[in-house]
Amino acid sequence: MEKFNSKLYLENCYIMQENEKLRKTAELLNQENQALLIELKKKLAAAASASASSSSIPDLNLSASKSGKSSKN
Numbered sequence: 001m002e003k004f005n006s007k008l009y010l011e012n013c014y015i016m017q018e019n020e021k022l023r024k025t026a027e028l029l030n031q032e033n034q035a036l037l038i039e040l041k042k043k044l045a046a047a048a049s050a051s052a053s054s055s056s057i058p059d060l061n062l063s064a065s066k067s068g069k070s071s072k073n
Contacts, residue, residue: 043060 040060047060
C-alpha cells in the first residue's frame with residue numbers, strides 16, 4: 001500500500017509540474033492575444049480615420065508600413 005501511495009504521490013507531482021507549465025504557456029498566449037488585439041484595433045482605427053470619407057475596405061497593412069513591421073511574421 002505504501003508503494004502504491006508513493007507512486008501516486010510522484011504521479012501527482014508530475015501532473016502539478018505539467019499543469020504549471022501549461023498555466024505559464026496559457027498566460028503567455030493570453031498576453032500575446034491581448035497585444036495582437038490592441039494592434040488590430042489600432043490598425044482598424046488608423047484605417048478608418050484614413051478613409052473616413054471613403055467607403056472602401058480598410059487597409060490593415062497601413063500601420064505596419066509606418067512602424068517598419070511586416071504583417072508576415
